[in-house]
Amino acid sequence: MPMTKQQALEVIKTIRHVYNIDFDRPKLETWVNILSQNGDYEPTKKTVMQYINDANPYPPSIPNIMRKEVKVVKEEPVDEKTARHRWRMKNDPEYVAQRKKILDDFRKKLSEFGVSDDE
Numbered sequence: 145m146p147m148t149k150q151q152a153l154e155v156i157k158t159i160r161h162v163y164n165i166d167f168d169r170p171k172l173e174t175w176v177n178i179l180s181q182n183g184d185y186e187p188t189k190k191t192v193m194q195y196i197n198d199a200n201p202y203p204p205s206i207p208n209i210m211r212k213e214v215k216v217v218k219e220e221p222v223d224e225k226t227a228r229h230r231w232r233m234k235n236d237p238e239y240v241a242q243r244k245k246i247l248d249d250f251r252k253k254l255s256e257f258g259v260s261d262d263e
Contacts, residue, residue, distance in 0.1 A: 145184060154189075155192055156176070156179075178210070195208060
């Protein structure tokens with residue numbers, strides 16, 4: 145979830161205090177807008193703290209610190225038949241060879257009728 149403008153200001157405040165830099169109004173507004181529209185607070189704050197703890201002598205730029213939450217992708221549950229097929233493709237060389245032969249025969253049949261693989 146994108147950070148709020150208040151959270152963006154907190155991030156900037158930390159950077160200002162540690163690196164003793166000032167932001168004029170246009171620069172401050174630019175940073176706040178970019179951080180609040182494109183960054184997530186927790187990972188960005190963590191990156192700022194890591195940047196500081198790594199003893200970087202120069203102030204960070206936005207790309208150095210702005211981060212997004214990692215998106216978690218849930219795998220859909222599969223039916224028994226699909227699970228069995230996947231297991232056999234990993235663990236049963238005979239099954240793999242049989243499927244390869246069937247596919248090769250099918251491709252050969254298609255080519256006899258003038259159909260290419262990519263149609």
